[in-house]
Amino acid sequence: MTAATAIAPAISAKSAQMRQRRERRRRVRKALRSAAIILFLVWIVAPFYFLLLVSFQSKADSLSTPPNWFPIPDFSNYARILGRALTNAPISGPPDLILPGIVNSAIVATITGLLNVVFGSLAGYAFARLRFPGSRRLPSVLLASQMVPAFALLVPYYVVLRRLGLTNTLTGVIIAELSITLPFTIWLLRGYFLGIPIALERAARVDGCSRIQTIYKVVLPLARPGLIAVSLFAFMVAWNDFLFAIVLNSRTDSMLIQPAIAGLYNVREQSFGIMAAGSLLAAIPTMLLVLFLQRFLVRGILSGATKG
Amino acid sequence: MAQIELQGLRKTFGSVVAVADVSLTIKDGSFSVLLGPSGCGKTTTLNMIAGLEETTAGSILFDGEEVQDLPPHKRDIAMVFQSYALYPNRSVRENIAFPLRMQRVDKREIESRVASVAGKLDIGDLLERRPRQLSGGQQQRVALARAIVRRPKAFMLDEPLSNLDAKLRADMRFELKALQRDLGGTFVHVTHDQAEAMSLADSMIVMDKGRVQQEGPPLAVYLEPVNLFVATFVGIPTMNIIPGQVVDGTFRAPGWECSLGATAATGPATLGVRSEHLSLEAAPEGGIGRVRLVEQVGSDAYVDVETAFGRLVVRTSADTRIGPGDSITVRVSPGHAHLFDPDSGVRRPSAPGAAMAAG
Numbered sequence: 077m078t079a080a081t082a083i084a085p086a087i088s089a090k091s092a093q094m095r096q097r098r099e100r101r102r103r104v105r106k107a108l109r110s111a112a113i114i115l116f117l118v119w120i121v122a123p124f125y126f127l128l129l130v131s132f133q134s135k136a137d138s139l140s141t142p143p144n145w146f147p148i149p150d151f152s153n154y155a156r157i158l159g160r161a162l163t164n165a166p167i168s169g170p171p172d173l174i175l176p177g178i179v180n181s182a183i184v185a186t187i188t189g190l191l192n193v194v195f196g197s198l199a200g201y202a203f204a205r206l207r208f209p210g211s212r213r214l215p216s217v218l219l220a221s222q223m224v225p226a227f228a229l230l231v232p233y234y235v236v237l238r239r240l241g242l243t244n245t246l247t248g249v250i251i252a253e254l255s256i257t258l259p260f261t262i263w264l265l266r267g268y269f270l271g272i273p274i275a276l277e278r279a280a281r282v283d284g285c286s287r288i289q290t291i292y293k294v295v296l297p298l299a300r301p302g303l304i305a306v307s308l309f310a311f312m313v314a315w316n317d318f319l320f321a322i323v324l325n326s327r328t329d330s331m332l333i334q335p336a337i338a339g340l341y342n343v344r345e346q347s348f349g350i351m352a353a354g355s356l357l358a359a360i361p362t363m364l365l366v367l368f369l370q371r372f373l374v375r376g377i378l379s380g381a382t383k384g
Numbered sequence: 385m386a387q388i389e390l391q392g393l394r395k396t397f398g399s400v401v402a403v404a405d406v407s408l409t410i411k412d413g414s415f416s417v418l419l420g421p422s423g424c425g426k427t428t429t430l431n432m433i434a435g436l437e438e439t440t441a442g443s444i445l446f447d448g449e450e451v452q453d454l455p456p457h458k459r460d461i462a463m464v465f466q467s468y469a470l471y472p473n474r475s476v477r478e479n480i481a482f483p484l485r486m487q488r489v490d491k492r493e494i495e496s497r498v499a500s501v502a503g504k505l506d507i508g509d510l511l512e513r514r515p516r517q518l519s520g521g522q523q524q525r526v527a528l529a530r531a532i533v534r535r536p537k538a539f540m541l542d543e544p545l546s547n548l549d550a551k552l553r554a555d556m557r558f559e560l561k562a563l564q565r566d567l568g569g570t571f572v573h574v575t576h577d578q579a580e581a582m583s584l585a586d587s588m589i590v591m592d593k594g595r596v597q598q599e600g601p602p603l604a605v606y607l608e609p610v611n612l613f614v615a616t617f618v619g620i621p622t623m624n625i626i627p628g629q630v631v632d633g634t635f636r637a638p639g640w641e642c643s644l645g646a647t648a649a650t651g652p653a654t655l656g657v658r659s660e661h662l663s664l665e666a667a668p669e670g671g672i673g674r675v676r677l678v679e680q681v682g683s684d685a686y687v688d689v690e691t692a693f694g695r696l697v698v699r700t701s702a703d704t705r706i707g708p709g710d711s712i713t714v715r716v717s718p719g720h721a722h723l724f725d726p727d728s729g730v731r732r733p734s735a736p737g738a739a740m741a742a743g
Contacts, residue, residue: 273467273469275465275466275467275468275469276469276471278431278434278436278456278463278465278469279463279465279469279470279471279530280471280482281435281436281455281456281457282434282435282436282456282457282461282462282463282540283457283462283482283483283486283530283534284457284483284486284487285457285486286455286457287455289486294471297473298472298473
């Protein structure tokens, strides 16, 4: 009896010690993890900050070494890029092409994104649910087509579009961007549709939907995250594309954003500030789009559809 | 409501024959159950009736009208799926209203019909929820509500109870039967659970290998199975099957015999007898086998006997004194022995009034 009561405090003291040690180890691990995340963040954010920094500096400041980390904001670069839009003056140099480039690229990328959803969902659905010659093999061919480097297709595209009279038009670029993005989109959406329980489609058909009604009343609403993902993907590809944009479309009045930015590097009065400001302006639309659409990219939309 | 006729129905997937040749009449207002093991073609048959699967050959008639080439939405049938298949992005109310909206029923009419069906199935207070917020049993009710709200020509039920737990399944079975009686609808129900089929069906259709093996009221199928497949598939525990010979109107197996009456044809035969039609007797000497196990189920006990001709299961009262290791013999109650052809498995006509006794 007395022996037992003597042992008990000793045990509890020991366990308290162990608990303390465990607590300390947990705190160290947490600190290490936080440090790693912060490092990673710096690695990602630093270039952006540098870009922002340079874009708000006068030409002289932007060339100084070491860089001035906290300068007094200077808006001359932005004024140079945005100025023409306000005054409606004639185009006098590459900086004037940034704004029209953003507008042109927005048109191309938006249409590419939307058409990816339209064609991609119909074709993806067909590959997922219908049986026809090639319905099994073609999806892997679609994926394999992604391995062909884009520059290998450049000359054929140029020749074909030129014959059709579509070089130097936005339509021509849209056609080219579609043919790069659609195979992947179809392949991805096919996988997405395969994940939607077929019983739901059968229920819809019995409930009075024709095949096409089944697709847009039941399948597409459930595939929304997938549709948003592919439209974002296609938008980004079209927005960020430089190669096709410059080869298929080199006229200044229909110039797209990436060639327009590249054009800044050729300015005689070469200015890092203007380049940085142009690049930042070009990044804003895609950033806004992702911020706006990411809340629709919710997962778990299918939970509760079927049991077992 | 409609009478459904299937004539020479056939479905193949490539070289696989899912449904070989099915001809059936499902009477208007009947509860018909398609019963069979997995892969027997019962679900494919149901899907063909619903229009979800194209037929390879044969025709489907609703009230004498051919429908096999119509898409499902033009056949006016409702269906309940094993997985319930509720639209996860719609509320319960929208799920139930969906078939009516597709038929362009007037809005106020939809509202009142949804309310009345929800009341009938006791889901009135779940209408604003999403399917994922419901329990399995509630989802099942919503799926049923969605089927009955449109008053279709016929109801197709594809294993609707098999995802429920045992207790709920028994309750829903009862409710389903009551619902069918209430609506007076033609129900075609698919299941692999023979107990479910027995309790629900007006007409039970036993399928195997893409063919109908037997069709009729459940009790008739249970009492007079047409072949060995039906005999062993329907009924729990499985019917006892004893291989042997018929000689001079007596069935003989190693160490056991059973007189069948003079009309029984001489030659090899297979005897089938249900566990409740066997009685046990202790036989310290000259028994046919020893008890291996006594399985208590409360109301009865199943005695598992090891014999020279295989394993027998005998149903006896729960308070039996027989225990493992006892040497016993068995007796067949008169009129309950089934003789089958050992090669084809087809039932042989039983001689009326044949006396059965064990020796």
